[in-house]
Amino acid sequence: MGLLSGKKILVMGVANKRSIAWGCAQVMEEQGAEIIYTYQNERMKRGVSRLVEDDNRLVECDAANDESIQQAFKTVKERFGKVDGIVHAIAFAKKEELEGSILNTSRDGFALAHDISAYSLIAVAKYGKDILNNPASIVTLTYFGSERVIPSYNVMGIAKASLEASMRYLARDMGEDGVRVNAISAGAVRTLAVTGIHGHSDLLKISKERTVDGQSVTTKEIGGLCAFLMSDLSTGVVGDVIYVDKGVHLI
Ligand code: NAD
Numbered sequence: 001m002g003l004l005s006g007k008k009i010l011v012m013g014v015a016n017k018r019s020i021a022w023g024c025a026q027v028m029e030e031q032g033a034e035i036i037y038t039y040q041n042e043r044m045k046r047g048v049s050r051l052v053e054d055d056n057r058l059v060e061c062d063a064a065n066d067e068s069i070q071q072a073f074k075t076v077k078e079r080f081g082k083v084d085g086i087v088h089a090i091a092f093a094k095k096e097e098l099e100g101s102i103l104n105t106s107r108d109g110f111a112l113a114h115d116i117s118a119y120s121l122i123a124v125a126k127y128g129k130d131i132l133n134n135p136a137s138i139v140t141l142t143y144f145g146s147e148r149v150i151p152s153y154n155v156m157g158i159a160k161a162s163l164e165a166s167m168r169y170l171a172r173d174m175g176e177d178g179v180r181v182n183a184i185s186a187g188a189v190r191t192l193a194v195t196g197i198h199g200h201s202d203l204l205k206i207s208k209e210r211t212v213d214g215q216s217v218t219t220k221e222i223g224g225l226c227a228f229l230m231s232d233l234s235t236g237v238v239g240d241v242i243y244v245d246k247g248v249h250l251i
Pocket of ligand 1: 063064090091116141189191192
């Protein structure tokens with residue numbers, strides 16, 4: 001018996017085997033959960049299809065589009081019934097705005113980064129309510145750049161601050177339906193999303209040097225907290241941002 005035996009979890013944001021969402025899915029599966037995946041579009045489906053053989057478990061969902069989210073959740077409910085949790089591991093900003101000065105942020109780029117990286121959590125919670133059991137758990141992924149100024153992280157740092165605040169308001173308003181909402185603040189990991197940040201190799205190197213043991217956090221370590229937050233052991237944890245960064249935020 002694992003921590004998550006009998007639980008069905010929807011994981012949004014697996015692009016490939018390096019994805020944080022994939023680390024989360026693996027640990028949750030080891031703990032007995034049944035995992036269902038959403039992918040952004042046909043192009044992104046290729047990566048997740050290499051990892052998940054059962055096509056029935058793959059559902060298209062563009063987090064920038066309300067109809068796509070509603071359709072995806074309808075499909076999930078038809079195929080699997082209600083689920084016990086949703087992992088939101090989705091973010092995007094224009095590559096040209098993840099470098100240099102924050103003054104180069106355009107109105108469009110600001111709106112886009114916030115739409116996909118922060119508002120999408122509210123949209124997922126709004127439409128996801130109908131497919132969630134009581135109790136259920138929603139977890140999103142954030143980064144330290146919401147609190148501290150990190151080179152090149154720029155508009156994404158502002159979007160992460162918005163994501164964390166959205167998480168707290170959702171936590172308050174979904175509590176009466178038995179849905180708890182939390183965020184994992186993950187340490188820097190080399191994923192597809194990170195390669196969009198100018199100077200990401202330096203960012204990863206500095207981050208590794210600042211961990212307490214000189215080793216970067218792994219996606220499975222991040223997955224460990226995700227599994228706990230999806231389990232009934234965490235029913236008292238509400239509206240928190242919890243670090244899994246091997247102490248980088250301390251130093
Ligand atoms: P990743 O590239 O593997 O995953 C990002 C995912 O976002 C992809 O699957 C992509 O398809 C999805 N996405 C983007 N736009 C979308 C849209 N419109 N609709 C649906 N999906 C969309 O990278 P990752 O680093 O695993 O990112 C997952 C989450 O973790 C992100 O929120 C990221 O900001 C956060 N995070 C990453 C790090 C890190 O160092 N990698 C650290 C802390 C937090």
